Amino acid sequence: MPETPTKPVLLTGASGNLGRMLARELAALGWTLRLTDIAPFPDPLPPRAGFTRMDLADGVGLLRLAEGCGAILHFGGISVEQPFGTVLGPNIQGLYHVYEAARREAARVIFASSNHSIGFHERPKGADGSPHGAESEKIDMDCAFRPDGYYGLSKAYGELMGRLYWDKHGVENVNLRIGSCFPEPTEARMLSTWLSYADLARLCVAAVTAPRSGHCVIWACSDNPASFWGQDHRDRIGWQPQDSAEAWRARVGHITSGNPVIERYQGGSYTAIGYSRGKPSARDAFALD
């Protein structure tokens, strides 16, 4: 089991579902946490944790909050598809504040990125229908970004901000392309994309405690046979998922949308929000991808 970090860890977005789970789990490991969110923290404060209510727009305040921290788990900001104007402040400007804080503290950033940064990649053929996706069709971490909305675009931006801060300032960062992190899978797509709470908690522990990370990218889904995703940097931080969505196949494997856009692309329903490109089939005819 990894050692407890010697410095406090800052967790943004602490009042959200994932934030609350992480606060509970990491505190249980004996970590010292600083929690922050724009919304009040609804649970009892875990031991050794403090909570500061703050807007990510308050850059000077965030820099102060991060003083002395060795890592920032950045789960704050908008976490679903929203109009551009709603995403801009928290996910673009707020991210910059997080990276400036990390640079000042020589802290590592663990960034809650998303599969929606690459959501317009097509799903591997047969990924839903067969227990095991074709390995050769999986995409690797160095695939092109294909954001499926303003949210996914902000996540791609965040990963590139991490690249910049690593290249220019040596700020380490671990970018978790989270699939679908819920208590359990609820539709066929999640047989590929599901990430269990326990696997996420273990991933965050690994990302914080790995001796070195550099700039790295992780496909944050459980050990799902039907996963869309292949090679990444998990060995560098020493993480392996232990759960699998496959056990839910009988219960949810038949739950699909019936929408050909949604079913074609990895990003699922987000790809269909405002979709106006014409039928996907028409696109195939269109030689330019």
Added chain:
Amino acid sequence: MPETPTKPVLLTGASGNLGRMLARELAALGWTLRLTDIAPFPDPLPPRAGFTRMDLADGVGLLRLAEGCGAILHFGGISVEQPFGTVLGPNIQGLYHVYEAARREAARVIFASSNHSIGFHERPKGADGSPHGAESEKIDMDCAFRPDGYYGLSKAYGELMGRLYWDKHGVENVNLRIGSCFPEPTEARMLSTWLSYADLARLCVAAVTAPRSGHCVIWACSDNPASFWGQDHRDRIGWQPQDSAEAWRARVGHITSGNPVIERYQGGSYTAIGYSRGKPSARDAFALD
């Protein structure tokens, strides 16, 4: 010679150096232009051109200005490295307004991207010292983004916004990764990166008039033997540069910075602004790239 566009073309950033040159050259071809900038247009208005002074932050105004246009040459916004807060409004929010305008008009976007979106790629060995760079070391258009500052990061974001609008809405866009567009080369690096005014003007003509573009990426430099850059979508739009920086080698080939960061990376001096990663040699020792 390509035909004159049947619809007006909107040119943002019209009052800048490149904007003024393009306004003059495109008007001379008989195009109907709508010019806009936050600064007044300093030249006499070319024939068939109108000028509207406007901030890219005025989204509803920009949408109105674009009504009826068939293409948007987006050269507006911040065009050099600046603090994050200065870049955010024009290059992130303003870009969104441009893409919403293009979606509404089914217009094509020609986006003045930059080599600084990939500026932290290393230069090919010998690119400066020999007349012909090693072909095998050139990077292609599908290389990873490696922004070298907040400016370059905004340009990577802009290319990905183009990707999103193409995937989701079928908005075509041509992303010009401009090297160094000046009247003539003034330092050794420009033997690789220089783009002549005439080549840029021809590139914009090709980008606007090509029957189809989809989402495409162009290395916007002249036909320089020492270029860092390889394969791109130029055939799709039918463009070939006609000028070359090589003729300036004797005059500028010895003008280098003496700064190992600057000389190592493609982005040149931008990579060194605020650079704090330690000596590049140290980085080699560091196994994580």
Added chain:
Amino acid sequence: MPETPTKPVLLTGASGNLGRMLARELAALGWTLRLTDIAPFPDPLPPRAGFTRMDLADGVGLLRLAEGCGAILHFGGISVEQPFGTVLGPNIQGLYHVYEAARREAARVIFASSNHSIGFHERPKGADGSPHGAESEKIDMDCAFRPDGYYGLSKAYGELMGRLYWDKHGVENVNLRIGSCFPEPTEARMLSTWLSYADLARLCVAAVTAPRSGHCVIWACSDNPASFWGQDHRDRIGWQPQDSAEAWRARVGHITSGNPVIERYQGGSYTAIGYSRGKPSARDAFALD
């Protein structure tokens, strides 16, 4: 019964009392609705309706929401007397966004104007005390604006914005000078000004489905014998109110304010908010009206 609109209808202010009633009634007629409000929609979504939570200040967002709509029922914004600074954004800037959206879509605007845009007209003599107001004293739609507060002033501005967009851009608009739209009359003044929910719903149906409207103005009250108001454009859109406040006379006819300002002017209690002109009698002595 009028035909169902072929295009979707956008309803702003959908989460308010009138908005919710209209959403329910119009959906029941088979209309396809897009609902929006700054507050969440508290009811179950009617069939064929979507809801988007949005601030009227987001102009680019509103234009997108209106895409493809044939009519905009604009019931959003501030709907009671408020300080100027509170009214300015939603009712002035927001209105502009609505009209720009309508211009883009060649859609018709049905604008929830108000009797408070003319509230400082005096009530006809005897309007309260007798079952039937003097016809000759009624004011027609082309009376001068006499706003009775910042709210009423914003409504006059809205009607004139409609006039401008009709004159300059041919955008049709129907301006409903709503009296008092509540489930039932609750004071003597409402014997003149009451508008039943059913009459409002029928009015909106007529306003949307009339073949032509141009810029028109409607006194939006029920068929009240004691009405203050005379000639308007109702024939143009084919609307006649079917309810009447008169049935409530016995119950509410004696409920007056005792405030001479309120009782003198059509706008009722709004005219007295902050009133500082001296006694109305003094005003009579003052020759300048």
Added chain:
Amino acid sequence: MPETPTKPVLLTGASGNLGRMLARELAALGWTLRLTDIAPFPDPLPPRAGFTRMDLADGVGLLRLAEGCGAILHFGGISVEQPFGTVLGPNIQGLYHVYEAARREAARVIFASSNHSIGFHERPKGADGSPHGAESEKIDMDCAFRPDGYYGLSKAYGELMGRLYWDKHGVENVNLRIGSCFPEPTEARMLSTWLSYADLARLCVAAVTAPRSGHCVIWACSDNPASFWGQDHRDRIGWQPQDSAEAWRARVGHITSGNPVIERYQGGSYTAIGYSRGKPSARDAFALD
């Protein structure tokens, strides 16, 4: 000659062409002036005058500046057609600050309104071609507002704000619907609309010094035989223009635009900015005005 006001007079927009002329002329009459503008005052300060540089958006500051003043000549804000967003602050919010200041001081407002608040009224037949317009076709001050753009709309709003403050608070205000106030006429339309500097100065003197004004409206043009405008409140304040544009007929009577929209409507060129209603002839066919 009217007496010098006993209290100082506040002049907004003092650094503009009309403001500078008024500052000079009124100071020459011995008036005590407080001048303000967002731009520096370019002339030497007249005797008994002070200048405060201020944005009309600073409401608390404007209220303080107006302390002790007996009249406000409000010539500040945007004075030409501009995008909505540019007009909103100075001409809507700024106007509110002016009226609150006037209410606090029981001061009279003299408001530089504009013919563009009614610019979409048609010109009287023959108004341009004959020395004397048909009297019966002239429009009176109580005509309907027909704003010809966002600027004109803000002026209509300003007149109605004046109406509200008179009705509710007894704040007197004189609304000058200025035609074309320039050193001399420069086109045929100005034979109808020209207002000489001297006539404007005399009008302001009359408006400030009249014993009573109430809410009144003045057609602010010189004694032009070809005027479009008829009855107003000039007798109430004791003003008669003394100059006439007619002397310029030979020089400018042939200078017209050739644009049927411009020539048809009183607002002239402003009516054509962004005009998209189709040909005016088509509009005649359209029964709904």
Added chain:
Amino acid sequence: MPETPTKPVLLTGASGNLGRMLARELAALGWTLRLTDIAPFPDPLPPRAGFTRMDLADGVGLLRLAEGCGAILHFGGISVEQPFGTVLGPNIQGLYHVYEAARREAARVIFASSNHSIGFHERPKGADGSPHGAESEKIDMDCAFRPDGYYGLSKAYGELMGRLYWDKHGVENVNLRIGSCFPEPTEARMLSTWLSYADLARLCVAAVTAPRSGHCVIWACSDNPASFWGQDHRDRIGWQPQDSAEAWRARVGHITSGNPVIERYQGGSYTAIGYSRGKPSARDAFALD
């Protein structure tokens, strides 16, 4: 008993704990109150009281609300330690609006200042441990400001704003350096700092009704033997506290923090928020105070 004020009294922060208590108590004395707060007023409105919901940032609105008032009890704004950016608007800008309103109305300001404006003064020796603090160690009202955080700093700023408005404009103001105003003492420090609700209410009555106040400063704590504070202007306004914290000594006298910073300084726990100066003992060694 003092007479009822002849003019209405404006109470800001009316929806807070102290505001609600004061509204209730002062209304019971027959005062006419205008209540305001950014939050709704949660209680039934007292007799002769009106409530206006408003942000202190709305300066023009606040000036209007204060019209005709003879005194302003300014209890609005942030009332606990908060990040600088949170304090700035309400407590700095809002305060300016209050003082401008008072100047306009020649009203007296009663300002809820705080002991935290001087919180970094050391506690008198033995103040906690003995029933009676050493008189000679008490600090007087003219002690130096020693703010213990951004909140306390804003209160010092407020007192100095009062000094300025008295010196320059003759605006009277009574600055209440409130200790700990709660229903009853809950820790040892409050044996020194407690202010009973009844004493606060009587203090506000005295401050409003005193014939003259000039700029004065009051240590607003009850008649506590262990008080830290000595001479002030209470005689000028005729106030004497009647309650005492001493009765709670047995119950709370042992409740201390164990933190040497907190226990050393008068401001108590606020002084320790973000404290980073090293151990207080080290400071003693440091000759510069």
Added chain:
Amino acid sequence: MPETPTKPVLLTGASGNLGRMLARELAALGWTLRLTDIAPFPDPLPPRAGFTRMDLADGVGLLRLAEGCGAILHFGGISVEQPFGTVLGPNIQGLYHVYEAARREAARVIFASSNHSIGFHERPKGADGSPHGAESEKIDMDCAFRPDGYYGLSKAYGELMGRLYWDKHGVENVNLRIGSCFPEPTEARMLSTWLSYADLARLCVAAVTAPRSGHCVIWACSDNPASFWGQDHRDRIGWQPQDSAEAWRARVGHITSGNPVIERYQGGSYTAIGYSRGKPSARDAFALD
């Protein structure tokens, strides 16, 4: 002569008159300077100096600019009496950013405070008329703040911010209450308040290079016999002024304002801006100071 600082020194307000002089003088001593201002730096850059154009409102940017600095000479912000709203941002919010930067860097702040923070103290009797002011009437550094306007109030706030950061965080700061820093005296008051450029430069050198400063306050005027000011912390930092205004007595000793307010108070003309307290003599009669 003091040693050159080992760390760079940040100078805000570098483009102002004092800033330019200091940049020149300090660079001539061999110091490494970082210059910043909202306006461009008009002079050639001194050796070892860099210039960054920035608004003090950009807190995250300022923190970055200060990285590695050992001292901040804070001469930026508004430096004359201005409306409150103009002063608020630069002098209140900007100051906070400076102090946060200093805390992060453990840097010392040298703050350009002003005599206007105490300007409503009366001048010593005879200070103007005799070559030597009465020593006993001079005020010491621990006198009460008596700001004479919004500018002076912001300077008092700045000194108290310094007090807070010293007490809570051990940030050292030297507060220079600058009198009148001009090339030479130009009126009688400056015989008391004048500070020569050379004395200011020496003062800044002393303030930066003193081994320890704590929180200290300096009367920043030259060695003027007619000075209003007495004891301060100059010994702590080892500074003595070397110039004197007395040599200008014959030339400017008779130049006074004739305004009794100006001549009575130390702040001079600033005390009279907007003064509305009645004649000072009346104030004497008023027992409450």
